[in-house]
Amino acid sequence: MEFRFTEEQQMIRDTAEAFLAEVSTAAAVREAMATERGYSDALWQQISEELMWPALHIPEAFGGLGLGFVELAAMQEQMGRTLLCAPFLSTVGFAVNALLVAGSEAQQTAYLGDIAAGKTATLAFMAPGSRPDAAAIQATCRSEGDGFVLDGEYRYVLDGHTADILVLAARAPDSVGTEGVSLFVLPASTAGISREWLPTMDQTRKQARIVLENVQVERNACMGEPGQAWPALAKTLDLATIALAAEQVGVAQQALDSSVAYTTERVQFGRTIASYQAIKHKAADMMLKVEAARSAAYYAACIADEALAGGPLGSGLAEAASIAKAYCSEAAFFNAGCGIQLHGGVGITSEYDIQLYFKRAKSAETLLGDAAWHRERLAQQLLDGGEA
Numbered sequence: 062m063e064f065r066f067t068e069e070q071q072m073i074r075d076t077a078e079a080f081l082a083e084v085s086t087a088a089a090v091r092e093a094m095a096t097e098r099g100y101s102d103a104l105w106q107q108i109s110e111e112l113m114w115p116a117l118h119i120p121e122a123f124g125g126l127g128l129g130f131v132e133l134a135a136m137q138e139q140m141g142r143t144l145l146c147a148p149f150l151s152t153v154g155f156a157v158n159a160l161l162v163a164g165s166e167a168q169q170t171a172y173l174g175d176i177a178a179g180k181t182a183t184l185a186f187m188a189p190g191s192r193p194d195a196a197a198i199q200a201t202c203r204s205e206g207d208g209f210v211l212d213g214e215y216r217y218v219l220d221g222h223t224a225d226i227l228v229l230a231a232r233a234p235d236s237v238g239t240e241g242v243s244l245f246v247l248p249a250s251t252a253g254i255s256r257e258w259l260p261t262m263d264q265t266r267k268q269a270r271i272v273l274e275n276v277q278v279e280r281n282a283c284m285g286e287p288g289q290a291w292p293a294l295a296k297t298l299d300l301a302t303i304a305l306a307a308e309q310v311g312v313a314q315q316a317l318d319s320s321v322a323y324t325t326e327r328v329q330f331g332r333t334i335a336s337y338q339a340i341k342h343k344a345a346d347m348m349l350k351v352e353a354a355r356s357a358a359y360y361a362a363c364i365a366d367e368a369l370a371g372g373p374l375g376s377g378l379a380e381a382a383s384i385a386k387a388y389c390s391e392a393a394f395f396n397a398g399c400g401i402q403l404h405g406g407v408g409i410t411s412e413y414d415i416q417l418y419f420k421r422a423k424s425a426e427t428l429l430g431d432a433a434w435h436r437e438r439l440a441q442q443l444l445d446g447g448e449a
Contacts, residue, residue, distance in 0.1 A: 064359055066135070073128075074135040078142075080112065085143035087414050090265060093146035097258050098223055099267035100147045108147060109179035115153055116177035118369075119161075123173035130300070130369060134307035134362035138355075141311025141393075144265045144421055148181045151219035154304035155297070156182030159228045161369060162300070163244050163284040163293035172226055172246060181223060184301070185215035185271050186230035186294065193298065193430045195239045195291055200273060202231035202243050202287075209283065211245065211253075211276040217428070221269030222258040224249050228284075229273070230294055239291040244284040251276055263424035265417060296368065299382040302429045303361040306382075309389035309425050310355045316396035316418045317347045320403040327405075334403075343403060347396045354385075354392035361385035380442055383435035390432045393422040 066074065084104060093100050108114050118133050119125025133153065140149060157176060160169050176182055191197035200213025211231050215221070227249045233241035249256070253276035259268050285293060321344055324335035334340050361381040368375030397419040401408035408415050430438070 064363065066131075070132055070135060073132050074139065076112075077114075077136045077139040081139050081143040081145055085140075085145045090144050090146055090417065094264040097267075099220065099264075105147055105181070106179055108149070109177070113177065114149065115157070115179070117153065119157060119173050119177050123169050124177040125173065130303070130365035131359065131362045133304060134359060134365075137304050137307040138311040138314070138358075141308035141421075142315040144312075144417055146265055148183070148220040148223065150266075150301075150304060150308065151183040151221075151224065152176060152181050154301045155184035155219065156224075156226060156228050158300040158304075159184050159244065159284070159294075159297045160246065162297050163290060164246065165281075165284070167281065168246055168284060176226070180225040181220060182226035182228065183218055183220050183224040184228040184230075184297070185218040185221060186298075187215060187217050189214065189216045192434065195242065195295075196237075198230045198232050198242055200229065200231040201234050202245070203234055204287070205277070208277060208279045209243075209245070209287075211273045211278065213273050215271040216259070216268075218269045218271050219428075220267055221271050222256045222267065223269075227251075227254070227271070229271075230290070231273075233288055236288070241288045242291040242294060243287045244290040244294060245278055245282045246284055247278050247282050251278065253277070261424065263420040265421055266424060296378065298429060299378045300365055300368070302382040302386050303358070303365050305425060305429060306354075306358045306361060306385035306389035309393040309422070310351065310358050312418055312422050312425065313347075313351045313354055313389070313392040313396040316393070316400040316415065316422070317344065317351055319415060319418075320344070320347070320396075320400040324403055340403065343399055347399050350392035350395050354389040357385040357388040380439065383430075383439045383442070386430060387432040387435040387439075390426040390435075394419075394426050397422040 113126060116125040117128050118130060121127040160173055187197040188199035200211060202209045202211050213231060227247055229245045231243055253274045255272045257270045259270050261268050284290060324340050325333055327334045364374055364377050364381040368378040400415045401419055404413060404415050407413055
């Protein structure tokens with residue numbers, strides 16, 4: 062597959078780069094991360110109303126721009142470069158994709174327009190201490206009257222304490238594995254839902270705990286057939302994984318750029334440390350990681366476009382997502398770690414931004430499975446023909 066940006070895609074990328082360089086400065090990131098909410102409402106409204114970024118790949122019929130996943134990946138990369146503090150990945154990477162994949166026309170009409178206009182959303186599916194597979198779904202749903210009753214607990218929910226709309230995965234009592242899984246979409250204000258911010262190492266992206274206690278929802282809140290939602294959820298998670306991988310490319314690129322800039326200024330023994338061969342070799346290794354990761358991420362974005370459009374290459378979505386996440390996780394963490402080394406002892410201190418990229422790299426690595434988990438998943442796909 063030969064890939065290059067179209068003029069329109071390049072314009073979208075350049076616009077995102079210029080805007081984020083202005084609004085997502087180091088000072089703005091530090092100010093937002095110090096709050097429980099984790100982002101500026103004014104900035105999010107600007108992103109939603111003026112730039113219409115949440116509407117990027119929402120179909121025009123539902124108030125969106127109708128663009129593709131490659132455009133989304135290009136934007137995610139720039140967000141990774143600036144560590145944008147905003148509920149974009151949770152809203153667009155998770156919830157919007159869930160609605161596009163599993164939502165009925167009525168649900169898409171009801172929620173996608175609101176998201177395009179600035180409402181935030183997220184997806185919750187993982188129980189405490191679980192891995193990102195079907196076994197992670199431990200919340201339960203039971204049919205009662207004209208609707209369902211949901212109970213359970215979720216962890217690691219991106220922006221779960223502030224989202225306006227929730228997409229929740231739950232399973233029928235006594236079901237196991239991929240059987241009995243259902244998806245529900247509902248307002249976060251629904252009675253019986255409690256939400257709590259959970260501080261983590263990476264404060265540039267907030268996570269939350271969500272508890273459901275006898276939450277009663279109508280039958281039209283169920284996305285698709287009850288108990289048959291795992292294929293749709295798996296596809297949604299693969300799409301979110303690709304969006305996250307593109308962001309990791311941005312983290313890796315900025316870790317390289319900021320480290321090279323530092324080494325060209327730092328003088329030791331009468332010369333800049335960038336002039337030493339060992340430093341050049343380290344920077345070359347970092348650049349190689351970035352380029353390999355970028356290739357994997359944008360190939361996966363092309364496959365994601367095919368999957369959303371029902372194209373023939375869409376069947377390779379899970380494989381492409383795992384390849385991208387494995388490469389991009391290692392690239393981001395390797396480059397951020399090398400960046401701290403190239404900065405010397407001061408790199409891990411709070412005064413320098415490289416430590417923020419290191420924390421984001423580690424957080425993003427564990428989110429939706431690390432490189433080892435995805436390679437294990439690839440082995441199952443390629444050797445056994447199974448699904449992780």
